Amino acid sequence: MTNLDQNTWWSQFSQDENGVVLDVRTEDEFNGGHIPGAINIDIYKGQGFIYRVEELDKSKNYYVYCAAGVRSSNACNAMEQLGFESTFNLIGGFSNWDGPVE
Template sequence: MADLTQEDWVNQLKNDDNAIILDVRTEDEVAEGKIPNALHIDIYKGQGFIYEVEELDKSKNVYVYCKAGGRSAQACAIMNQLGFENTYNLIGGFSEWTGEVE
């Protein structure tokens, strides 16, 4: 897992054609907006989160965010334990996001 600033996260993602963007916030948080093309899997689903994440391609580079950066760091740690090699946590999360929103 790597913690990246928004600038590094965006720059790295821009040049990555093997990427998944993962939003681990709650449904209510996602309703306020999300980063374009993000896949949503709520980390609060517990075992359900693990089941859904296990369906993803582990060879992909996964860019993970939540509201402030804490849950996404947890998600990255869980995913690394599940065999994902490259996970990137967005420092500051969506609350500090200044990029595009859908």
């Protein structure tokens, strides 16, 4: 896992043809606004989170965020244990995000 500030996280993702944005907040949080193109897998679902993440392509680069950066950090750690090689945690999370929002 690499922790990145917002500008680095977004600019790196924007240039990454192999990048996927992963929002690990709850569905309600996600529906209240999210980073464009993000897929939502709620880390609070426990084993359900693991099942959904294991369906993802491990060869992709995952740009992970939550509300403040703690859940996404935990998600990146869990993903690395499952064999994901490239995870990037958004420091400060969505609460500090000033980029595009859907």
